[in-house]
Amino acid sequence: MTVAQPDVTVVIGAYEAMPYLVECLASVEAQTLDPARIEVVAVDDGSTDGTGEYLEEFAARAPMPVTVIRQDNSGGPSGPRNVGLGKASGRYVFFLDADDRLGPEALARMVAMADENGTDVVLGRVEGVNRKPPGSMWGETLRRTDVYSSNIKFTLSAQKLFRRELLTRHGMRFDESLWTGEDALFTMEAYLRADGVSVLADYTCYYLVGREDGKHVTRTGGYVLRFDSARALMTLLADMLPPGPRRDVLMVRPFLVTLLPQFGPQFLKDDEEVRRHKVELAKPLMDAYWNADVARRLRVDERLRLHLLAAGRPDLLMDVVEFVRAKKEVPAVLEKNGRRLYLGYPHFRDSRAGVPDAVYRAEPREARTFPGYREGRIEIFLRRAGRKARRMLSTRAATPGGRAAAA
Structure with a gap:
């Protein structure tokens, strides 16, 4: 029996993500998109706080297929994202940080936007929780734009919907030699190579969470x-x-x-x-x-x-x-x-x-x-x-x- 290709692979890189991971995964489980159209690839980057065990518990009960990979700590978000991208089989890939969470209709709306407009990248509106995200690009929904005609150059985080074929065709991966700004490099390249970008500004797709414990996957450095x-x-x-x-x-x-x-x-x-x-x-x-x-x-x-x-x-x-x-x-x-x-x-x-x-x-x-x-x-x-x-x-x-x- 042939298994249908999922619409979207959610790649989650996680390091010392408890207890934030609980709400993150709950937001994936709550997606209005049919679970059969979603796959999750979660990479535990050497956590010692129960992150890996919770991912495995989630995989055992989740309504969509979940692959959990546990590895030694790589020191930054690029390694886990690259591992997850290498395992992805969906038509699209969405990179979800383990501290953050999705709006319930996020994946359904973003996949529909990409399919309807033939675009390679979709930006869903971001709202901050104890953090202030960039805001100049959310003035209006743009069915089809590019990096020159809009303010999307001011949001280069990885939390976007990317057409996987675009990434595969150009061999795109996150630069593991960079300790900060690796997502800016990846996202800007995707913008430049994309056959159109969509901006979904009328629905909050992503909640960017500021951790109270001061820990983040990204090591900001000096x-x-x-x-x-x-x-x-x-x-x-x-x-x-x-x-x-x-x-x-x-x-x-x-x-x-x-x-x-x-x-x-x-x-x-x-x-x-x-x-x-x-x-x-x-x-x-x-x-x-x-x-x-x-x-x-x-x-x-x-x-x-x-x-x-x-x-x-x-x-x-x-x-x-x-x-x-x-x-x-x-x-x-x-x-x-x-x-x-x-x-x-x-x-x-x-x-x-x-x-x-x-x-x-x-x-x-x-x-x-x-x-x-x-x-x-x-x-x-x-x-x-x-x-x-x-x-x-x-x-x-x-x-x-x-x-x-x-x-």
Whole structure:
């Protein structure tokens, strides 16, 4: 008798996951998708708190097939995820962290979204429980979009629905040499290779749980690991995309999310040796990937800090970081009859510092929040054209000749 292929394999990497694992597995068992259409592959990564035993108990009573693999501790989430992915047989794969849980209709809704639109990746709305997840991508449900036309680049965690054929075709696996940011690398590659991405924003599919005991599968490590993560993601983007606007719009993510926090309030607390080391680690990344097109996509304070870093001026950088940390009111300088706005962060028009005025000029999106600013006709036209393009992209069906048309 031939066993039907499951629609989705839920891969769970678990390490010291009790008691959170109880609710995690209960949420899998409570899925409205037919249990016959789900398989679970759970990998116990050397737990000593009863995680492995509870997984085996669940496998014995669960309504869907469950495979439990127990192995020595690998030190991070990549190994267990790769083992689980290697055992998966579903049309889709969903990576569920053992601390977290699913909404009851999550798998049914995400599988339906992928099938109906022929998309390779589906993002289900995430809600935080004692944690704050990224939120800018949940403004509306998008049946079909891509990484350039939406804010999905700001959610690169692994908790997405992936078409397994996409992962298999490209031999995709999590990088086990990275201690942090391995999911960002994997997810960004999937976005770039995907034949369309869907965003399911009108139903909470995933509950991201903050553990009260402070333990997590991911070992966050020190600042050097953050630079490793930024370097890996920037290298991936450079390898997969030629220089130009598409690469630059995605480079914003590692600069803003991974690199810039190293030069925030913590930078003031670092000792001189750590500050020097951070600047050294950042230099090759700034030299290779920082440019005016990336810079104009950032707010003035973000752009200014990175500009000073690229210019090798950590002395001026300290002044700006201190100003931002203090949350001081920023002087606004309006010129050209209110159509040009500069923000007077430290060293603005200081001839000794020599920072170009362009670094302090607010782009329309930021400038609109300041009284007296008047948006020019060109900026209004571009904003309206951008909104129209995003609406058209979010409502169109699968491309002709794509999976939806061929089904």
